[in-house]
Amino acid sequence: MGNLNSELFAAIDSVASGADEHALAASVQELMGKYRSRVDPEDLVLASDTDVAAYAAYRLPATFTAARSAFETAAASIPDLAPATHLDVGGGMGAAVWAASDAWPSLRSxxxxxxxxxxxxxxxxxxxxxxxxxxxxxxxxxFRLTGAVPDGPRVDLATMSYVLNELTPRVQEEVVRSLARRAGTVVLIEPGTPEGYARVIAARRQLAEEGLTVAAPCPHGEACPIAPGEDWCHFSERLNRSGVQRRLKFGTLGFEDEKFSFVAATSAPVARPANRVLRHPHKRKGLVSLNLCTTPPGVEERVVSKRQGETYRAARKAEWGDAWPPPEGTGR
Ligand SMILES: C[S@@+](CC[C@H](N)C(=O)[O-])C[C@H]1O[C@@H](n2cnc3c(N)ncnc32)[C@H](O)[C@@H]1O
Structure with a gap:
């Protein structure tokens, strides 16, 4: 198999370079305005060929990168999972389709x-x-979702990336519960905002009520220890912007940071880490401060000092979203 990342990015570039850049830029501004607030579930946001080309150019690289990161974290916590069949709901231009195949090359359909x-x-x-x-x-x-996903054969993996925000609370719950009944593993990704996290945490509870085990990003299956309204669990991935992305978003930076919240739940055995790093570690001379989601459930600031030798060297390499302590054999 080739490098899916570069295949997808080359395909996106060819879409963008074949389109009228002024029309794309206007559509990007309109889409950014709509996605900044809550999307009206009655609104078909991606209505025209220009809208979808604009979305592919300015959002798809970021949603793909977030989905792939979520899937890789899920894969590490569900080591026996080798899915063959996959259902992606609200697929857009296929960010989660590409990302899932990158994380699980076992996928066949x-x-x-x-x-x-x-x-x-x-x-x-x-x-x-x-x-x-x-x-x-x-x-x-x-297919337009107005409740549960349609009946069909069981699948090994079901995904929904950046879609819950576009559904009413009733439809969100019915879709999530129906995915839990239809799939061995479910992964849901939302923007890394307080509202995105609130949708993820509601879905997490519904997946558990349907009998699945929370696998990631949480180090435990109990209630989330983050105090509602005080903070929110989210992660961040940096991606390079292509020339056309920079022009379309009127951005000058050569990169952007995509923030996302997610949950993975499964009927397969899970191997969760003891803790997960919830923020960029704070690295000072001789000290690293790690903000951790812990087992038993809690959130704590753990300071690792140079005197701790091997543990300190691992903490210097730790990144936001990593398992802590690092799994053996990862070199972290
Ligand atoms: C923000 S886009 C995300 C697309 C893709 N999953 C990604 O991560 O890039 C939301 C997608 O959900 C689709 N969608 C929203 N409401 C839907 C509904 N009721 N039924 C089916 N698809 C829906 C939209 O058409 C759009 O393609």
């Missing part, structure tokens, strides 16, 4: 449910450029 016809057309076109069988052979179905 993917079905995408999506309400927007232009999104499906572009998602299919981009997917054909992939060397991963579950991406290039992905099946795209036009």
């Amino acid at each position: 993917t079905t995408v449910l999506e309400q927007s016809a232009p999104a499906i057309a572009l998602g299919r076109r981009i997917a054909r450029r992939s060397t991963a069988p579950a991406v290039s052979g992905s099946e795209w179905r036009r």
